[in-house]
Amino acid sequence: xxxxxxxxxxxxxxxxxxxxxxxxxxxxxxxxxxxxxxxxxxxxxxxxxxxxxxxxxxxxxxxxxxxxxxxxxxxxxxxxxxxxxxxxxxxxxxxxxxxxxxxxxxxxxxxxxxxxxxxxxxxxxxxxxxxxxxxxxxxxxxxxxxxxxxxxxxxxxxxxxxxxxxxxxxxxxxxxxxxxxxxxxxxxxxxxxxxxxxxxxxxxxxxxxxxxxxxxxxxxxxxxxxxxxxxxxxxxxxxxxxxxxxxxxxxxxxxxxxxxxxxxxxxxxxxxxxxxxxxxxxxxxxxxxxxxxxxxxxxxxxx
Ligand code: PSU
Ligand code: MN
Numbered sequence: 344x345x346x347x348x349x350x351x352x353x354x355x356x357x358x359x360x361x362x363x364x365x366x367x368x369x370x371x372x373x374x375x376x377x378x379x380x381x382x383x384x385x386x387x388x389x390x391x392x393x394x395x396x397x398x399x400x401x402x403x404x405x406x407x408x409x410x411x412x413x414x415x416x417x418x419x420x421x422x423x424x425x426x427x428x429x430x431x432x433x434x435x436x437x438x439x440x441x442x443x444x445x446x447x448x449x450x451x452x453x454x455x456x457x458x459x460x461x462x463x464x465x466x467x468x469x470x471x472x473x474x475x476x477x478x479x480x481x482x483x484x485x486x487x488x489x490x491x492x493x494x495x496x497x498x499x500x501x502x503x504x505x506x507x508x509x510x511x512x513x514x515x516x517x518x519x520x521x522x523x524x525x526x527x528x529x530x531x532x533x534x535x536x537x538x539x540x541x542x543x544x545x546x547x548x549x550x551x552x553x554x555x556x557x558x559x560x561x562x563x564x565x566x567x568x569x570x571x572x573x574x575x576x577x578x579x580x581x582x583x584x585x586x587x588x589x590x591x592x593x594x595x596x597x598x599x600x601x602x603x604x605x606x607x608x609x610x611x612x613x614x615x616x617x618x619x620x621x622x623x624x625x626x627x628x629x630x631x632x633x634x635x636x637x638x639x640x641x642x643x644x645x646x
Pocket of ligand 2: 484
């Protein structure tokens with residue numbers, strides 16, 4: 344029985360009922376991850392890219408307290424331009440529903456809602472993880488715990504090095520989350536094709552990922568992470584980005600920014616400091632993740 348708070352768009356519901364390919368998309372990247380109007384253009388482009396492949400996009404958000412799976416243009420405009428759209432992770436969903444508020448869903452909350460709707464594949468840019476300094480702040484994204492418990496395959500370009508990537512990979516291992524490298528042995532670092540760390544398994548085509556996703560779901564073992572490196576022509580110079588990241592992390596500490604506000608602060612400062620280049624890279628890797636997720640969803644639907 345689906346909760347009465349869930350609204351699945353007719354196009355998405357029909358595709359799910361027919362066993363056709365569906366890919367979930369998150370909305371924090373729209374409301375808090377990119378500036379207007381590129382956020383809106385990107386959200387629309389990601390959906391168009393999927394449709395062009397014969398895959399139905401299901402962008403997820405909370406609108407007026409409804410858990411919405413599949414948004415219209417007006418919903419995307421609201422998220423892209425709204426001044427007070429809450430960033431919604433798993434723990435925020437009940438309050439947004441109860442107070443009939445809006446929320447842009449993080450990877451964790453998008454996974455939870457996608458699973459309620461029966462969607463198995465989800466594409467995003469980068470996931471949250473273990474923050475630098477977590478040994479004293481204990482700031483670890485709920486995304487990692489969601490991956491451990493919720494049966495959705497998340498296609499991402501790894502994690503930004505605003506995070507501590509070795510600790511993030513250690514925790515994913517502890518939580519039992521398979522970390523697959525898509526056509527790579529290395530775990531990518533968002534703007535860069537490698538973090539210097541390995542994934543735990545390499546997959547060379549979408550069918551392999553679809554079969555692994557199906558097995559993971561049959562066994563009830565939770566989610567999995569598919570790490571897909573940024574296309575080489577869009578990758579940024581790792582040293583230059585690293586300097587900006589270190590400065591952003593220091594600025595956050597000096598301003599006493601912590602908790603849910605930390606990731607949006609770091610993303611915003613980084614976007615400003617690196618201007619158009621990092622934004623262009625961000626958009627390119629998101630589209631690349633959607634392309635791979637679309638292929639995985641098509642292979643999954645054909646199993
Ligand atoms: N990393 C990015 N871009 C993003 C996010 C993370 O490079 O937009 C967003 C995602 O929605 C992710 C969330 O789920 O930030 C993680 O926030 P937190 O660290 O507060 O869990
Ligand atoms: Mn956090």
